[in-house]
Amino acid sequence: MWRMNRKTKLYLIIAFAWTWIGWGGAYMLSERAGLVLSTESTLLTLFTEFLGTEAFAPQLIFALAVYGPFVGFLTVSGFRSLNGRADKRKNLWPYIFLIPVISVLPAVIFSLLTSFYDLKGQSIGTAFSAVWMYFLFNIITSGTEEFGWRGFLYPEMKAEGMSFWDIAWKGGFVWALWHFPLLFILYLPAGAAVLIPSLIGFTASIVAMNYITNFLYEAMDSILAVILLHGLNNTMSFLLVLLFPGTPFTLLTSLMAWVFVWWIEKKHGDLIKAVNGKPDS
Numbered sequence: 001m002w003r004m005n006r007k008t009k010l011y012l013i014i015a016f017a018w019t020w021i022g023w024g025g026a027y028m029l030s031e032r033a034g035l036v037l038s039t040e041s042t043l044l045t046l047f048t049e050f051l052g053t054e055a056f057a058p059q060l061i062f063a064l065a066v067y068g069p070f071v072g073f074l075t076v077s078g079f080r081s082l083n084g085r086a087d088k089r090k091n092l093w094p095y096i097f098l099i100p101v102i103s104v105l106p107a108v109i110f111s112l113l114t115s116f117y118d119l120k121g122q123s124i125g126t127a128f129s130a131v132w133m134y135f136l137f138n139i140i141t142s143g144t145e146e147f148g149w150r151g152f153l154y155p156e157m158k159a160e161g162m163s164f165w166d167i168a169w170k171g172g173f174v175w176a177l178w179h180f181p182l183l184f185i186l187y188l189p190a191g192a193a194v195l196i197p198s199l200i201g202f203t204a205s206i207v208a209m210n211y212i213t214n215f216l217y218e219a220m221d222s223i224l225a226v227i228l229l230h231g232l233n234n235t236m237s238f239l240l241v242l243l244f245p246g247t248p249f250t251l252l253t254s255l256m257a258w259v260f261v262w263w264i265e266k267k268h269g270d271l272i273k274a275v276n277g278k279p280d281s
Helices: 006-033 043-049 056-065 068-076 093-113 124-139 142-159 164-190 192-220 223-243 248-267 269-277
Strands: none
Touching (some): 006 056, 006 068, 006 142, 006 164, 043 056, 043 124, 093 192, 093 223, 093 248, 124 142, 124 223, 142 192, 164 192, 164 269, 192 248, 192 269, 223 248, 248 269
């Protein structure tokens, strides 16, 4: 059972309310105007594609909704340094870059073997620019979630005496649940047969990513590191879909996240057991 303190409850109320109201409101405004809400738009495309159009208001609300965890963090905790104490940090920077890249490799290989490759008429240079811009804007949008999930929620759960795995499961479910309105927007039109498996699969993958990201934050004591991990992970998923639209192998990236959980357990079990000064269970 999770007995939340007042600060944790306030953080979650703010993070969820800001995001759910924003995403839900943007969707309803778009529906009322007969518009299709673009869930892949960035802050750049917001001003280059939607400025001066009827779609600008709902797209702006949708873009700002992602800052719920960051707003919650600033409210209950105040701003903090992107890096903690240097004497506490382990040099695991290769993990930040290798985990997102290796996670998509099986999906890329199987997609290539089954001829799903399709740039939709784009040049390699254009595709590279799109990926680079997506990464940069992901850092300042979705990446800011890490101030809330790692910068506040993880240490709060840890201080309450939870084991590392308890934090992974419970925090991962909270993180996944926060995304649910977006998944409803994306998959509800396809019906329950698509929506329900998507919710289950997404939740399972987020629990794994919560474990991985918590581990790296614990080991590196760096918000910057997990912001980069978050941005790179989302960008590699974007690249996979960009190069292989319609590929059925995106599920492999979620499975790979659990492979990394297993690998971290084997290689870094001592650090995980040391969390809260007791063995993990």
